[in-house]
Amino acid sequence: MRAIEVRNLSYRYPGQSDYALLDLNLNVDEGEIVLLTGPSGCGKSSLIRCINGLIPQMYGGQYEGEVRVLGLNPAVTPTRVMSKHVGTVFQNPDNQLFALSVEGDVAFSLENLGLQRDDIEKRVREALERVGISELRKRSTFELSGGQKQKVAIASILALSPKILLLDEPTSSLDPLSARSLIETLVELRRRDELTVMIAEHKTELLAPIADKMVVMDNGTVIDEGHPREVIERAIRFNYAINVPKVSQLSALLSEYLNSSIYLEVRDLVDALSEIGCSD
Amino acid sequence: MIEFTDVHFSYHGTIRALDGVTFTIGEGEIVSLMGENGAGKTTIIRHANGLLKPQRGRVVVDGTDTKNATVAELSRKVGVIFQSPDNMFFLQTVYDEVAFALRKFGYTPKEVEERVSEVLRFFGLERYRDRSPFTLSGGEKKRLSIAIVAAWNPKYLLIDEPTVGQDVTYRRLLVQLLNEFANEGKTIVISTHDVEFVADLRPRVILVSRGRVIADGSARDVLTDEELLKRASLVMPQVPQLLRSIPKSGVNFKLLGVEEGAREIVRLFSRG
Ligand SMILES: Nc1ncnc2c1ncn2[C@@H]1O[C@H](COP(=O)(O)OP(=O)(O)OP(=O)(O)O)[C@@H](O)[C@H]1O
Numbered sequence A: 001m002r003a004i005e006v007r008n009l010s011y012r013y014p015g016q017s018d019y020a021l022l023d024l025n026l027n028v029d030e031g032e033i034v035l036l037t038g039p040s041g042c043g044k045s046s047l048i049r050c051i052n053g054l055i056p057q058m059y060g061g062q063y064e065g066e067v068r069v070l071g072l073n074p075a076v077t078p079t080r081v082m083s084k085h086v087g088t089v090f091q092n093p094d095n096q097l098f099a100l101s102v103e104g105d106v107a108f109s110l111e112n113l114g115l116q117r118d119d120i121e122k123r124v125r126e127a128l129e130r131v132g133i134s135e136l137r138k139r140s141t142f143e144l145s146g147g148q149k150q151k152v153a154i155a156s157i158l159a160l161s162p163k164i165l166l167l168d169e170p171t172s173s174l175d176p177l178s179a180r181s182l183i184e185t186l187v188e189l190r191r192r193d194e195l196t197v198m199i200a201e202h203k204t205e206l207l208a209p210i211a212d213k214m215v216v217m218d219n220g221t222v223i224d225e226g227h228p229r230e231v232i233e234r235a236i237r238f239n240y241a242i243n244v245p246k247v248s249q250l251s252a253l254l255s256e257y258l259n260s261s262i263y264l265e266v267r268d269l270v271d272a273l274s275e276i277g278c279s280d
Numbered sequence B: 001m002i003e004f005t006d007v008h009f010s011y012h013g014t015i016r017a018l019d020g021v022t023f024t025i026g027e028g029e030i031v032s033l034m035g036e037n038g039a040g041k042t043t044i045i046r047h048a049n050g051l052l053k054p055q056r057g058r059v060v061v062d063g064t065d066t067k068n069a070t071v072a073e074l075s076r077k078v079g080v081i082f083q084s085p086d087n088m089f090f091l092q093t094v095y096d097e098v099a100f101a102l103r104k105f106g107y108t109p110k111e112v113e114e115r116v117s118e119v120l121r122f123f124g125l126e127r128y129r130d131r132s133p134f135t136l137s138g139g140e141k142k143r144l145s146i147a148i149v150a151a152w153n154p155k156y157l158l159i160d161e162p163t164v165g166q167d168v169t170y171r172r173l174l175v176q177l178l179n180e181f182a183n184e185g186k187t188i189v190i191s192t193h194d195v196e197f198v199a200d201l202r203p204r205v206i207l208v209s210r211g212r213v214i215a216d217g218s219a220r221d222v223l224t225d226e227e228l229l230k231r232a233s234l235v236m237p238q239v240p241q242l243l244r245s246i247p248k249s250g251v252n253f254k255l256l257g258v259e260e261g262a263r264e265i266v267r268l269f270s271r272g
């Protein structure tokens, strides 16, 4: 089934003559992991706001086109209803933390859902464990390091077990091992719960290997989409202004040895090289 | 010079953040602080501009012991860009945010106009000069926060997580900018988790873990040392990771660049 459907979406923020989104079309199936990338200012966060309904409900502005999320129209569906299905981790974690204790912050939105006390406690405990911050449970969220705050923001959304997860640069302050572990969590939840994930990221080397689909935006619209390997190939060929994983750049430089194949993962390039004789 | 000597610091006296940090950073150096979430990197930066004072030990910047100076006194010389740019903005327009400090530091109106235009152009923000800084995209906000500080040309520039929200174009621009600054004799300190950016920038790396310095060396040496990286929750950049995994003897894997990595592989092939 379709999780997200965007048809001819155009949007201008209040008082702006420039379009933040322009005639954008996109389909995401249930259970897909989609990597959304593109130059800074191309409209990734704006698209995410259209999917969770913050645009136009909170932002106002000029909105044209149609968005459907699990059949609901986020432009008119009350946020309270949308947030039962769609969880968003925002680019700046400060915007979604309330300066309570870490566990209080994670429990906050669960309490709003009207869940039972012991169910809440269990979910909070599991979410904190998943992102590896159980020991920070009693600390105040505003007195954490940048990466620790980002982990609280992620935990508080995971605790809600949404059907669709929107993540806006969720690894920007995470150390590389924590970033890896987040990616593993996403892959596991997708397998276990058919979670649908849309993740805006500049670090393509992290996500391209596990994404089902990669979408490249520029100037408010989708300029390319497809399997990450194909999109990365075109990104190299046509010089898109996006980060290309170093393994893929290396494959391109070695194309005469590799039959022009482009690899996304270190492991795969190592295998390809050993196969053509680069081994003892 | 920035000199940390056996610096200890705990928040509220209970949350230990720095546990005896010692290093010296000279003029014209580029240093990257790296290490796990909560390691103490931001706390180090807060000490360098006098926002926090060591509870034990000493911090001396440009000959001044930070115990004897306020943040305002140090700010002309020591420019700091913090992790979350939102906390830095307080004016109506992008233009005013950049102009504010320049006016305070006594630039003439003509100099202010020229300097602001120059940095906004450099960071690709000139079309936003009349917009509120709060309406920028995440990456644009980060660039504005760097532009504000770069505008007044401080002798010491400290940037917490410079690559957040930046695409490939601005990452290259940042490498160029930091190198130009260093060539002018300025001292640059960044804190980052972005191992691929560090592989491109090739700074000196100070590895911090649990409030202590656990390694201090070239990017090439530190970022290819698997044991050290693991202790600080980092991963090896892709090029050395690949070279090291090639099942062949005599591979030089201490190479960070894509081109040099490719040359090494071609050499392996030609060797047979
Ligand atoms: N509240 C707002 N009011 C007016 N313009 C805005 C607002 N938020 C974003 N914009 C503009 O809309 C465009 C798209 O911004 P958006 O935040 O969606 O980009 P992005 O792709 O998420 O960028 P980044 O990678 O830097 O986070 C940019 O030109 C930005 O300046």
Ligand SMILES: Nc1ncnc2c1ncn2[C@@H]1O[C@H](COP(=O)(O)OP(=O)(O)OP(=O)(O)O)[C@@H](O)[C@H]1O
Binding pocket: A142, A143, A144, A145, A146, A147, A148, A173, A175, B011, B012, B015, B016, B017, B035, B036, B037, B038, B039, B040, B041, B042, B043, B044, B083
């Ligand atoms: N304002 C504060 N009040 C209390 N404790 C704090 C405060 N800021 C940071 N800490 C704590 O001090 C320790 C060091 O934090 P710091 O922010 O220096 O880490 P960091 O290396 O910058 O981490 P990150 O990579 O996540 O940004 C952590 O345990 C953190 O929780």
Ligand SMILES: [Mg+2]
Binding pocket: A044, A045, A046, A091, A168, B137, B138, B139
């Ligand atoms: Mg964004």
Ligand SMILES: [Mg+2]
Binding pocket: A145, A146, A147, B041, B042, B043, B083, B160, B191
């Ligand atoms: Mg920090």
